[in-house]
Amino acid sequence: MSFLPIFRDIFWLEVAIAAGVFLVIAVLLAVTLYRRRAGAGRPASSRADNLPLEIGYAVGLLGVAIFLVVVTANANHRQEQVQQAARAAPDVARIDVTGFQWCWEFAHRDGPASETGTCAEDPATRPTLVVPAGRPVELRLTSRDVVHALWIPDLALKSDVYPDHTNVLATTFTEPGTWLGRCSEFCGTHHPTMEFWVRAVPEQEYQQYLASGGASV
């Protein structure tokens, strides 16, 4: 299980609700501006309050808020469960990810493989995080200096990366593929080029990668 479906579900649900609310208010506003323009000759109302209506409306809003809170907490818990299940799986691949000014280091616990780079202007200097496709992966994130953040936009994976603290991102890369990863927490001069590649490879290839000490991918 990965994060992307959970993000997509709730993102589009909230976009739909937001679009509905926006549309209702925009239409109401437009119609009102037209109908109540001074040229239309309708005198201003002298009414200043309608408490039952306002209280009823506020209670309705509270209902919407509670609905959103429940949906939100639910999605959050689903995501936490995904992570916990992945971390508890017997076949989880553990990888230590270290951010530093200004690049990344990936050290695989299941073999002698580790990889880093310089993240210079030339995209060829980006390191690659190789992960096995189809089984859980636990990324243990820490930093050597300032706060960074690991972000793989296409997979909706993100976590801050702190010095003196380890955050964990646990997920399963279901399909083989290659994605771009970035640093998303501003970290100084070369923040824009602090990128890396993520490659999910079939199990056999991953074993070869580990055995060769990170030489072949």
Place this chain on the structure above:
Amino acid sequence: MTATEPDRTQQDVPPSSRRGTAAAWLTTTDHKRIALLTLGTALVLFVVVGLIALVVRAQLTLPDQHLVSNDLYNGLFTTHGSGMIYLVVTPIAIALGLYLVPLQVGAPAVAAPRLAMAGFWLYLAGTVLIFAGFATALGPAAGGWYAYPPLNSSRYLPGAGQSLWIAGVFLAVLGMIFQAGTVLWTALLKRARSVTLMRMPVFTWSTIATNLMVIGAFPSLLAAMALLGWGRVFPDIFTENLWNIAYQHLFWFFAHPVVYVMFFPFVGVVAEVLSTFAGRRFFGYRATVVSLLVFAAFSMSVWGHHMFSTGQASNDYYSLTSILLLVPAGVEYFGFLATLVGGHLRFTVPMLFAIAFVPQFLVGGLTGIMVATPVIDYQVTDSYFIVAHWHYTLAAGSLFGIFAAFHFWFPKATGLLLDERLGRWQFWLLVVGTNTTFLPMFWLGLAGMPRRLATYLPQDGFTTANVISSAGSVLIALSVIVTIANVVTSVRDRRRPAGDDPWQGLTLEWATASPPAPTNFDDQHPLPRIRSFTPLLDEREREEGEERTGDDPAAHGGLRSGGSS
């Protein structure tokens, strides 16, 4: 005169012959002048910091551009962001209250005027320090407006500009606490006797909610800056996670409420402008007052939603409190729309800005609910989606509130009307420019563009949206030029005297001269009878009613009258 008057003889009002000198302005104890000094400084800085944004946009327009170095780019976005927040919108939000609240509550002066003036001087000193960074060897501060450690310790950003920035933010924010305190004091304890709490205009109530947040939350920033200052001398403390996270808590405990400090006064402004040009009382006054206070109280409990992605915050709690804020926000929107629904609408320039605020801020608010949802926040935080979100609240929202206020009260403060035609040009350029600039940023964020990116590559696929965004920023710049031309020609030619009440206003500031006398109300301009939060409308209706039937419509529309009508 029906109202019981407080003492209107202020000892230190200089004779009129000496009121125009620079020395008189710079040592004034008149709340209107202190406010105008603060507002004027903030508007100049708005232009300066806005120009910096244009350099940022120029750099980002096309991929792989290096008009400025990465470090200078970082200095520019830091100055833009922190300048707009600490030196432009927050001071405007607070100083607008300093100008208007004593007038709206019928007070002759602000409480503790010298404290308010000290606030201005601290703010000015802070500004000088922050900009002094440009003159230092390593350039201005470059750590972003929230200045997280350890990056902002002397180990990683050693420049003197960084230290100056910390001191400058400390002073400017301290100054704002002083001004906010005097306004709060005035509204709560210095009102004219007939102005009861529930007869205060919506704007005054919005400043009370605002200034309560300032008093409650801003000291936390002083502590955060002190901690950061400590880290300038002893950077080793930030090798410990505890202090890095502690800083973030201190900072966001200030920095979420400050978002509402930059929002509430403009809710008040929009409410006043909408109801004035709808020719009626703001609908749902009591509900709006309650919602502002509830909103302010809740705002103190949501700061952790800025820390979802730290992996070290209680997501469910902060998500709950953040999403609940939609209730008071929704009540305020109800008031806006309901006021218009029963109105007789005059589309003056301030009215246009106030109307545009409603749907545009809504975009910021609705996307705000999205980012209060942790699983959405994980993906969009620190991306351009967030940049788009808060520019919709601050630029498409608060800035429109600022211009609504500017066009609405400029005649009161100067005695001169601005040009309507230029005002409309400014408005339409700003509407098109703002949306063209900031709407594409939502797409950029979803496409994976992190914020604070000095440049990007052609293969990233960010180019089209960035070109559109930069084109929009040119329109915003044109709008600002039109505004400056409008002010310059209006003040230079002095062709359009405003009179006391050019808009048929509802609240007390329109009962006095433009500009008001040093003591606000005097023998020529006494306080009118005050029986509700719209005393001038009551008077007009009473006069009309007496002409027709001898009836007193204020008895129907006023809040004190119970449920009739």
